Amino acid sequence: MAEEKGKTGRDELAQSLEDVFINVSTMIKGELQGTNNQLLLLETMNQRVAEEYDGYGDVASGLRLLSTPSKLRR
Secondary structure: OHHHHHHHHHHHHHHHHHHHHHHHHHHHHHHHHHHHHHHHHHHHHHHHHHHHOOOHHHHHHHHHHHHOOHHHHO
16 A cells, blocks of 8 residues: 555656656747747847848948048049
């Protein structure tokens, strides 16, 4: 009888540990997926901003030429 109770206790413990590992694994997978989604969003946002400000380099170069004294341009 004591052996059966011991086996049952071990089976319950093994099942509980398996449940814990499954739940922790699921939580970690969710966290990693969320982080991956955030990084993809950040990459997309960076690309959009780069596209928006792509033409401003030429404007900045033109302003630099206009702001230099005329002696230096000759």
